[in-house]
Amino acid sequence: MYGLFLRHFYLITRSFPRILDLVYWPTIQITLWGFISNFFAIHTTYYNNAVGVILTCAILYDFLFRTSIGFNMLFLEEIWSRNFTNLFIAPMKIGEILTSLVATALIRALIGLIPAVLLTSPLFGISILDLGIFLFFLFLSLYLFGITLGILVSAGLLRYGPSFENIAWSTMFLLAPFGCIYYPIEILPEVFQKIAYLLPLVYIFEEARNILINQTVDIRNIYNAFMWNGVYFVLSIALFYYSFHVAKKKGTLINMGE
Amino acid sequence: MKNLVVVKNIKKNYGKNEAVKGISFNIKEDEILGLLGPNGSGKTTTIGMLLGLLKPTSGEILINGQKLEGNRIEILEQINFISPYIELPKKLTVKQNLTVYGKLYKINNINERIEFLSEKLRLGGLLNSITGELSSGQKNRVSLAKALINEPKVLLLDEPTASLDPEVGDFVRSFLEDYKKEKKISILLASHNMNEVTRLCKSILMMKDGIIIDKGNPEELISKHGRKNLEEVFLKLSRSKNELN
Numbered sequence: 001m002y003g004l005f006l007r008h009f010y011l012i013t014r015s016f017p018r019i020l021d022l023v024y025w026p027t028i029q030i031t032l033w034g035f036i037s038n039f040f041a042i043h044t045t046y047y048n049n050a051v052g053v054i055l056t057c058a059i060l061y062d063f064l065f066r067t068s069i070g071f072n073m074l075f076l077e078e079i080w081s082r083n084f085t086n087l088f089i090a091p092m093k094i095g096e097i098l099t100s101l102v103a104t105a106l107i108r109a110l111i112g113l114i115p116a117v118l119l120t121s122p123l124f125g126i127s128i129l130d131l132g133i134f135l136f137f138l139f140l141s142l143y144l145f146g147i148t149l150g151i152l153v154s155a156g157l158l159r160y161g162p163s164f165e166n167i168a169w170s171t172m173f174l175l176a177p178f179g180c181i182y183y184p185i186e187i188l189p190e191v192f193q194k195i196a197y198l199l200p201l202v203y204i205f206e207e208a209r210n211i212l213i214n215q216t217v218d219i220r221n222i223y224n225a226f227m228w229n230g231v232y233f234v235l236s237i238a239l240f241y242y243s244f245h246v247a248k249k250k251g252t253l254i255n256m257g258e
Numbered sequence: 259m260k261n262l263v264v265v266k267n268i269k270k271n272y273g274k275n276e277a278v279k280g281i282s283f284n285i286k287e288d289e290i291l292g293l294l295g296p297n298g299s300g301k302t303t304t305i306g307m308l309l310g311l312l313k314p315t316s317g318e319i320l321i322n323g324q325k326l327e328g329n330r331i332e333i334l335e336q337i338n339f340i341s342p343y344i345e346l347p348k349k350l351t352v353k354q355n356l357t358v359y360g361k362l363y364k365i366n367n368i369n370e371r372i373e374f375l376s377e378k379l380r381l382g383g384l385l386n387s388i389t390g391e392l393s394s395g396q397k398n399r400v401s402l403a404k405a406l407i408n409e410p411k412v413l414l415l416d417e418p419t420a421s422l423d424p425e426v427g428d429f430v431r432s433f434l435e436d437y438k439k440e441k442k443i444s445i446l447l448a449s450h451n452m453n454e455v456t457r458l459c460k461s462i463l464m465m466k467d468g469i470i471i472d473k474g475n476p477e478e479l480i481s482k483h484g485r486k487n488l489e490e491v492f493l494k495l496s497r498s499k500n501e502l503n
Binding site: 077081082083084085086087088089090091092093245248249250251253254 | 272302303306309310311312313331332334335337338339341343344345346347348349359362363364404
């Protein structure tokens, strides 16, 4: 019995991502639901005139989640199936690998999204299409951020190996409190607001609520979302190339499948 | 015969640990070079550097006259690799896996190539089987087909017959001998099976602690060390201090 405990204890103590994983799940859950509860306690009438705001935001968030996880899954599949080395000795440029993963992640996310969008209307009498033409820009922005997170996590997998896998599952939850998905940014403490404004998510969800509740469009939110997406996307690509370079130095690529 | 692989004084350090300490060797066209050594001697690191998966700390690798550094993609088109530690996606059929790799290696007539390899490697009845459901012998032949999908000029083999029964092992060895003769390719064979190395290789490198401690053909090494077979030579060199740098 003690031996089995030791087996898992040694594993945890030898892997920083595993320790991080243990700590931040409860922290993130408490933080996120704390802000949501706080918001509804103070602003009980906020959503009165806009049925379906929460559901719409949930669908948008799920699209982001599916895109990001979908990208990570494609990368992890190669590690789990011990096919990783085969892939990296094939004559493919890093850019080609990333492009094919980005395209496949989009198709995976759309396969998941379409039934959800179609079901909301007959089940709840709500259509996400109420967001109009701007829905396209919001989805595009979420897709860009989703794949950016996917590329960042994949860069971590390249650099640190499979122990980084737990981070892959939890990046979205880490960002959720700052993303202001279900509540306006004002509900966050000031220091968190400063962090939130550095993420495209807050602009996307603020704009979705703005369109649904106020029936107006603030183009600045869409612009800011794309601007931050551009910044993070370029950074993630650069980090992926850097991680590949480091992995070649440290030998992570050759040990990945073993 | 032309040297298809030229390795010049390559070193690989992981921090302070020197995994490979400056080794040089060549592999000619139509040659199988055996790479022997105890675990941790630097064989896998050397193969990793030849595949471009590891960056040498110093030194140079040329494949078919081109430097690996700076020409990784062009060189990867000409080489391939098989190891029991890597597998093909288990859920795909054999044909789907070979088609995927045919596309990745930009093969023009994929179906023709798959047909040719399936005939040579006795895969005909397995093409529509799920790869993960095959026996180890069958999986090994499928991996070999994947490794030959691009008609490589250089083939790197890490324990290609590990865990195979004697019949399948013999089939794979005979196939490699015939294929090398027919296509005039260079093969680097890392193996712990001394009978296999004796049978397939005309020249051998013995590695230990990151350096080449001896080299030559199997008969020469056996005679030089006064042993009965290559396994005894291997044991002697593995247990002794480094003889040749």
